[in-house]
Amino acid sequence: MYQAEESKPPKVVTGLPVSYDNSSSGTGPYSSTADTTSYQATIQVPPKPLEEWSTGLCDCFSNCGNCCLTYWCPCVTFGxxxxxxDRGSTSCGASGALYALVCCLIGCGCLYSCFYRxxxxxxxxxxxSDCTDCLTHCFCEPCALCQEYRELENKGxxxxxxxxxxxxxxxxxxxMSAAAAAPPPQPPMTR
Known part of the structure; x- marks a missing residue:
């Protein structure tokens, strides 16, 4: 013979933990007995739209000093x-030396620098994309390094x-800005 299952309230995702009573004690749908299940919604934040690079790949001559340095010694710009x-976890000298070592050993520093792009x-x-980063560095290494350098300068x-x-x-x-916002000190009182 078929037994009717106890009806449970519908599982509603609200973003708040909710417990459902599975016992027949009649204590209500939100009691906390030994046989309960919690549900919590995951809030998804929409991704920020991608931004354009602040300068183009071939805008190298807007900063001629960096352009010449990158052409003759790309390890310095890369560093x-x-x-x-890397937010200071590696120094300019260490990164530049590793780039120069990769260039000397395999003759292709772009294989290392494209990961930083x-x-x-x-x-x-x-x-x-990762593919365009690799292709940009493989075919136009000095321009790619100059563009990255300019982008960081434009970011402040x-x-x-x-x-x-x-x-x-x-x-x-x-x-300094907090000190400028503070009121000026008052002169001492005299009689």
Whole structure:
């Protein structure tokens, strides 16, 4: 013979934990007995739209000093970019030396630098893909490095002082702006 199952309230996803009573004690749908199940909704935040690069790939001559440095010694430009992208975990000198070593050993530093372009693109939510990053660095390494350097400058980084210098400068700027917002000290009272 068929037995009718106890009816349970519908499982509603509200974003708040809700317990359902499975016992026949009649204590209500929201009691907390030993046989309960919790449900919680996952709130999904829509992704931010991808941004365009602030300069084009072939805008190298807007900063001729960096363009010449990158053409003759790309390891320096790469080192500066890598230090900022790695948020100071590797120094400019270490990154530049590793880039130079890769160039000397296999003659293709772009295989190393394209990963930093991808990392930078993800950090700043820039348009592109891993494939285009690799192709850009393989076929136009100096222009790609210059574009990354300019992008970081346009994001407000001073490339000459490195990550730690930028952090110090920004924290000092916050302290200075807080001091400027404070009211001036009052002169002591005299009679």
């Amino acid at each position: 500066k970019v890598a230090e900022i992208v 991808s990392k930078m693109r993800r950090q700043f939510n820039l348009k592109g 980084f001073d490339m000459h002082i490195g990550w730690h210098g930028n952090v110090e400068q920004r924290s000092r700027g916050i302290a």
